[in-house]
Amino acid sequence: MLRNSPPGDADIGTLEGRATNLRRHMLTMARGQGAGYIGQGLGIADTLAALYFHELRYDPSDVTWAERDRFLLSTGHYSIALWAALAEAGILPVNELSTYGADDSRLEMSTLDTTPGVELIGGSLGHGLGQAVGQALGLRLQKSVARVFVELSDGEMQEGSTWEAAMSASHFKLDGLVALVDCNGIQADGPVVLDMEPVADKWRAFGWDVSEIDGNDMNAIVGALMLARSQNGKPTAIILRTLPGKGVARIEASEKAHFFRVDVKEWDGIIADFEQSVGAKQ
Amino acid sequence: MSAPARTLAMGQDEAVAGGRPSVEAPFGRALAKLGQTRPDIVGLTADLGKYTDIHPFRDAFPDRFFNVGMAEQNLVAVAAGLARTGLVPFATTYGVFATRRAFDFVAIACAHSNLNVKIIAGLPGLTTGYGGTHQAIEDLALMRMIPGLTIIDPCDATEIEAATAAIADHQGPVYMRLLRGGVPVVLDPSYTFEIGKAVTLRDGKDVGIVSTGLMTERALDAADILAKRGVAVAVLHVPTIKPFDVEAVASFCAGVDHVLTAENHVVVGGLGSLVVETLFDSGVGKKVTRVGLPDRYIECGSVPTLQARYGITTEAIVAKIGALQ
Ligand SMILES: Cc1ncc(C[n+]2csc(CCOP(=O)(O)OP(=O)(O)O)c2C)c(N)n1
Ligand SMILES: [Mg+2]
Numbered sequence: 001m002l003r004n005s006p007p008g009d010a011d012i013g014t015l016e017g018r019a020t021n022l023r024r025h026m027l028t029m030a031r032g033q034g035a036g037y038i039g040q041g042l043g044i045a046d047t048l049a050a051l052y053f054h055e056l057r058y059d060p061s062d063v064t065w066a067e068r069d070r071f072l073l074s075t076g077h078y079s080i081a082l083w084a085a086l087a088e089a090g091i092l093p094v095n096e097l098s099t100y101g102a103d104d105s106r107l108e109m110s111t112l113d114t115t116p117g118v119e120l121i122g123g124s125l126g127h128g129l130g131q132a133v134g135q136a137l138g139l140r141l142q143k144s145v146a147r148v149f150v151e152l153s154d155g156e157m158q159e160g161s162t163w164e165a166a167m168s169a170s171h172f173k174l175d176g177l178v179a180l181v182d183c184n185g186i187q188a189d190g191p192v193v194l195d196m197e198p199v200a201d202k203w204r205a206f207g208w209d210v211s212e213i214d215g216n217d218m219n220a221i222v223g224a225l226m227l228a229r230s231q232n233g234k235p236t237a238i239i240l241r242t243l244p245g246k247g248v249a250r251i252e253a254s255e256k257a258h259f260f261r262v263d264v265k266e267w268d269g270i271i272a273d274f275e276q277s278v279g280a281k282q
Numbered sequence: 283m284s285a286p287a288r289t290l291a292m293g294q295d296e297a298v299a300g301g302r303p304s305v306e307a308p309f310g311r312a313l314a315k316l317g318q319t320r321p322d323i324v325g326l327t328a329d330l331g332k333y334t335d336i337h338p339f340r341d342a343f344p345d346r347f348f349n350v351g352m353a354e355q356n357l358v359a360v361a362a363g364l365a366r367t368g369l370v371p372f373a374t375t376y377g378v379f380a381t382r383r384a385f386d387f388v389a390i391a392c393a394h395s396n397l398n399v400k401i402i403a404g405l406p407g408l409t410t411g412y413g414g415t416h417q418a419i420e421d422l423a424l425m426r427m428i429p430g431l432t433i434i435d436p437c438d439a440t441e442i443e444a445a446t447a448a449i450a451d452h453q454g455p456v457y458m459r460l461l462r463g464g465v466p467v468v469l470d471p472s473y474t475f476e477i478g479k480a481v482t483l484r485d486g487k488d489v490g491i492v493s494t495g496l497m498t499e500r501a502l503d504a505a506d507i508l509a510k511r512g513v514a515v516a517v518l519h520v521p522t523i524k525p526f527d528v529e530a531v532a533s534f535c536a537g538v539d540h541v542l543t544a545e546n547h548v549v550v551g552g553l554g555s556l557v558v559e560t561l562f563d564s565g566v567g568k569k570v571t572r573v574g575l576p577d578r579y580i581e582c583g584s585v586p587t588l589q590a591r592y593g594i595t596t597e598a599i600v601a602k603i604g605a606l607q
Contacts (some may be wrong), residue, residue, distance in 0.1 A: 108412075155329060187352060
């Protein structure tokens, strides 16, 4: 089965439902381990729902299908979000999710490309964009219509390698390349320690088409992905302004959002609150 | 099914103390203390201040602390620039990023000009469950190849404090491995650290363990276990990997029946290789058994599980020595 080939009209309500499912999966994972990069995962959930259930062309029964669109998660510690998406897409079994971060689990806290559906090793940050450029060049050279989508974090914009890659992407006119830049405002030492603004202007100056949107607004995400399909000789950067912990009040309010750890009892409360808020919306 | 084991996360104590008392953030405390009398000391990190124990210095001297963001090449380049103005920068990140990512900057911007830059490298060897991207299993081998770079792999909180002061006084570039969080106290209070000097911590004739870093604690524990079985195990602790204490290592090894090396690092290119080279060069004909990590990338998992799986525990040393008898 080839999904979304080519992407049709988006049903926003359905996509939002997928995003809720991703959040539910992530809470299951974090509860199993008592901890995880759940703040980041919840923040990027809407984007992954839009990608995996609307924009990307792929075959869940064959993750090696040569014509698949690539999704590269550069920020390896966002793995929790990718495992949720791959499970929701039927690539990984849902009942494996509770092993997140456990010994010998395929669902590592930081991605390795030995797990099906993972296109690069992400933990050494700043690798994603350059490898995406290489994949986009390779696919174009081989006359493939497959596109390359790469997520990177605001922290990763501090690595020089990101800008080396950004320069080469516009130089090579890679209009099949889309960077999804998650500006969640945090990094390891807390709120972003180095001012990255104006982010959109930086990408524009490097020769990219840029959309800057609320990364937790499904309409906006789908709209920006639509614009990115234009074949005008320029790569596209979508600047996602996201809220860490989005959709789970207690995690949204947490200060320790880079790495979130609470005991199992508290997870049960967090999950109950989440289900209640989801139910209230329906 | 039992609950899955936990992966120890960033920010946790990953030194895995063997029941000994511990000191919180010994590096950061020592640096903050030095900062009071040394206005030339400055601190830097690349978005890992919280995770490399430099926060006590940052809090005490915010004007002398620079967080350059997640940019390790720039971290080392900026440190080199600060050193050229007469300051003594201490720059922290994880070992993998200081070596693999910033290698050229360490070699050329710092070491080639013998600049006074001190690189403090967290998560040495196998002290994190985040997989190959975070495990600095080959950092000693890489850094050994840089001319003029001093390399320290301290074994406990006492030594970290002493070494921090010693490298601040030393003129020239230094790479020091960091044990962070609650770091065990292994050495006696009377211990004195000197750059380039190995120290015999225990005498014995049957087996001599040459160890560095956190493996020294395990070597001492193994020696205790083996003493009860009637095996006399000597321990030579080698905190300085470069310059290497050739004389001490050669004479220690000459005095024991079997030589075993123990390092939190791959068994090629690090301490084991250095000991073999030293013995060959010195004409000491001893077979050397190496305890350390295999020449491969290591998966994700909890630290105790992985350390046991890849053979850098006290038990692994005891087993290897048992097999010698
Ligand atoms: C090259 C590299 N340097 C440092 C780290 C350590 N580290 C892990 S996450 C992180 C923060 C990076 O910022 P961001 O991805 O924006 O963090 P988040 O939003 O998840 O808090 C850092 C410095 C790393 N994994 N890779
Ligand atoms: Mg961030």
